[in-house]
Amino acid sequence: xxxxxxxxxxxxxxxxxxxxxxxxxxxxxxxxxxxxxxxxxxxxxxxxxxxxxxxxxxxxxxxxxxxxxxxxxxxxxxxxxxxxxxxxxxxxxxxxxxxxxxxxxxxxxxxxxxxxxxxxxxxxxxxxxxxxxxxxxxxxxxxxxxxxxxxxxxxxxxxxxxxxxxxxxxxxxxxxxxxxxxxxxxxxxxxxxxxxxxxxxxxxxxxxxxxxxxxxxxxxxxxxxxxxxxxxxxxxxxxxxxxxxxxxxxxxxxxxxxxxxxxxxxxxxxxxxxxxxxxxxxxxxxxxxxxxxxxxxxxxxxxxxxxxxxxxxxxxx
Amino acid sequence: xxxxxxxxxxxxxxxxxxxxxxxxxxxxxxxxxxxxxxxxxxxxxxxxxxxxxxxxxxxxxxxxxxxxxxxxxxxxxxxxxxxxxxxxxxxxxxxxxxxxxxxxxxxxxxxxxxxxxxxxxxxxxxxxxxxxxxxxxxxxxxxxxxxxxxxxxxxxxxxxxxxxxxxxxxxxxxxxxxxxxxxxxxxxxxxxxxxxxxxxxxxxxxxxxxxxxxxxxxxxxxxxxxxxxxxxxxxxxxxxxxxxxxxxxxxxxxxxxxxxxxxxxxxxxxxxxxxxxxxxxxxxxxxxxxxxxxxxxxxxxxxxxxxxxxxx
Numbered sequence: 184x185x186x187x188x189x190x191x192x193x194x195x196x197x198x199x200x201x202x203x204x205x206x207x208x209x210x211x212x213x214x215x216x217x218x219x220x221x222x223x224x225x226x227x228x229x230x231x232x233x234x235x236x237x238x239x240x241x242x243x244x245x246x247x248x249x250x251x252x253x254x255x256x257x258x259x260x261x262x263x264x265x266x267x268x269x270x271x272x273x274x275x276x277x278x279x280x281x282x283x284x285x286x287x288x289x290x291x292x293x294x295x296x297x298x299x300x301x302x303x304x305x306x307x308x309x310x311x312x313x314x315x316x317x318x319x320x321x322x323x324x325x326x327x328x329x330x331x332x333x334x335x336x337x338x339x340x341x342x343x344x345x346x347x348x349x350x351x352x353x354x355x356x357x358x359x360x361x362x363x364x365x366x367x368x369x370x371x372x373x374x375x376x377x378x379x380x381x382x383x384x385x386x387x388x389x390x391x392x393x394x395x396x397x398x399x400x401x402x403x404x405x406x407x408x409x410x411x412x413x414x415x416x417x418x419x420x421x422x423x424x425x426x427x428x429x430x431x432x433x434x435x436x437x438x439x440x441x442x443x444x445x446x447x448x449x450x451x452x453x454x455x456x457x458x459x460x461x462x463x464x465x466x467x468x469x470x471x472x473x474x475x476x477x478x479x480x481x482x483x484x485x486x487x488x489x490x491x492x493x494x495x496x497x498x499x500x
Numbered sequence: 501x502x503x504x505x506x507x508x509x510x511x512x513x514x515x516x517x518x519x520x521x522x523x524x525x526x527x528x529x530x531x532x533x534x535x536x537x538x539x540x541x542x543x544x545x546x547x548x549x550x551x552x553x554x555x556x557x558x559x560x561x562x563x564x565x566x567x568x569x570x571x572x573x574x575x576x577x578x579x580x581x582x583x584x585x586x587x588x589x590x591x592x593x594x595x596x597x598x599x600x601x602x603x604x605x606x607x608x609x610x611x612x613x614x615x616x617x618x619x620x621x622x623x624x625x626x627x628x629x630x631x632x633x634x635x636x637x638x639x640x641x642x643x644x645x646x647x648x649x650x651x652x653x654x655x656x657x658x659x660x661x662x663x664x665x666x667x668x669x670x671x672x673x674x675x676x677x678x679x680x681x682x683x684x685x686x687x688x689x690x691x692x693x694x695x696x697x698x699x700x701x702x703x704x705x706x707x708x709x710x711x712x713x714x715x716x717x718x719x720x721x722x723x724x725x726x727x728x729x730x731x732x733x734x735x736x737x738x739x740x741x742x743x744x745x746x747x748x749x750x751x752x753x754x755x756x757x758x759x760x761x762x763x764x765x766x767x768x769x770x771x772x773x774x775x776x777x778x779x780x781x782x783x784x785x786x787x788x789x790x791x792x793x794x795x796x797x798x799x800x801x802x803x804x805x806x807x808x809x810x811x812x
Binding site for chain 2: 185186187188192193196197200204207208284285286287288289290291292293294295296497498499
């Protein structure tokens with residue numbers, strides 16, 4: 184049965200309302216304070232470190248995001264770890280919260296489709312994350328200019344913008360996950376816990392699980408050097424189930440023009456290469472295109488799951 | 501005035517083996533106030549959701565203003581307002597902001613919305629509280645805010661689910677007055693309730709729900725007649741006679757019940773006070789009081805459900 188009218192009617196209204204809600208909520212303020220503090224710490228460490236090694240380093244500006252000084256990780260690593268937390272905080276009660284506030288039936292009785300509610304919630308969350316990311320990024324750039332006197336070049340800006348877009352896709356995966364949980368699970372506390380468990384497993388424990396599983400699937404045969412490569416490839420494939428791995432690879436390539444590959448590289452492949460010579464931005468982007476596609480695909484799959492469940496849900500709680 | 505604005509045919513809803521609504525026919529004319537009555541779990545809310553197209557019916561069809569709510573939901577929802585059972589608002593937003601949000605979803609321009617929201621809030625007497633967060637509102641105020649939303653959207657049909665449940669008598673009366681106001685403004689209204697004496701005062705017709713079916717659909721007078729007794733109730737107070745034996749044969753009297761010593765409750769299809777007075781006096785009794793009142797809906801209703809339960 185074909186229905187009339189656009190499913191996107193009201194999406195903008197819902198998205199803006201959600202974004203405004205997030206911007207004024209105590210939850211968001213707390214989590215952004217955490218992100219801000221860690222980000223400033225990370226960049227401060229990076230600036231300190233860069234000062235010591237200025238002479239040997241090319242691409243100083245991009246180093247601002249990737250260089251770390253013990254015990255703090257780099258800014259990019261921080262984002263990889265904390266961004267999921269931000270996304271989960273924004274999405275874990277998106278749908279079940281409406282049911283609990285008893286606003287869902289009233290909302291759906293307005294002349295909009297259900298699609299608009301879900302799209303709007305997702306876009307609203309993504310919009311807030313995008314604003315926060317852009318602000319953070321500009322702040323880092325500003326700090327870099329102030330303390331190091333480093334103006335970014337045009338190429339740096341282009342790489343930075345691509346990296347921001349990839350970061351947004353990474354956050355989108357976690358936002359979609361949180362919204363999917365909020366659709367499937369009726370209690371906001373349970374759905375938050377579920378999303379946080381997935382986050383912990385994938386960001387903290389996955390790095391330990393991947394080699395273990397790879398060791399079982401593809402054991403190393405001491406007389407066959409290829410088995411070592413085989414095992415490594417298995418390990419990498421398993422690790423890439425975690426969006427954090429994918430994001431780490433994207434970051435590594437986009438923020439380091441000298442990086443050539445995310446996988447194993449053989450000597451003969453390096454023949455004729457000028458070691459340390461930068462790749463053009465588009466070439467770096469091409470290398471991690473599969474990773475970026477993977478992130479977007481994961482986001483779409485999770486969102487579709489939430490969409491299908493939500494469309495079939497009964498209005499009365 | 502007899503244009504049919506809402507029609508349901510053979511509407512049914514099943515969840516697996518459980519039948520919630522088992523084939524309902526309903527036809528509502530423009531400007532009517534229809535009461536959907538029945539105990540909890542009789543299928544009222546499910547019926548309402550199916551009428552609105554918020555739940556897909558297992559069987560049957562609905563037509564609202566000539567449109568199918570499943571096929572053209574946006575057009576239908578633009579014309580039909582819905583006030584859910586225990587309506588919720590966004591607690592951190594003010595009453596005015598809550599209405600502004602729904603106005604925007606309805607596609608109203610900013611200026612028109614501001615004007616209509618102010619007028620609607622004025623009408624439900626929430627102007628003073630309009631800029632306070634809804635978290636500070638009482639239950640009655642939330643219901644009134646819900647009515648304001650219907651007013652603001654200027655719908656042609658309003659469906660209210662248990663609008664008076666959980667309200668104190670004064671708030672209930674205020675809310676009923678507002679609903680009557682809506683009706684006078686030309687809105688067709690369906691409201692569900694289990695508080696019968698409440699609905700009696702404002703409904704032009706009632707539908708009695710029982711176990712997923714409509715057992716009766718008609719005016720309150722028809723309901724009283726249908727239940728097999730008159731719609732007039734007369735309390736008779738007299739000494740020295742047995743009214744139960746005397747009045748039983750009188751034309752128009754359907755039943756006589758002794759309420760206590762010297763007090764009877766007579767039900768009749770017409771005003772039989774003069775006949776009763778004559779009977780009592782002729783039999784040598786002393787007549788103390790004759791009190792006529794119309795059958796209250798809840799009496800008829802309780803009797804109806806007692807009969808249904810006995811028949812089952």
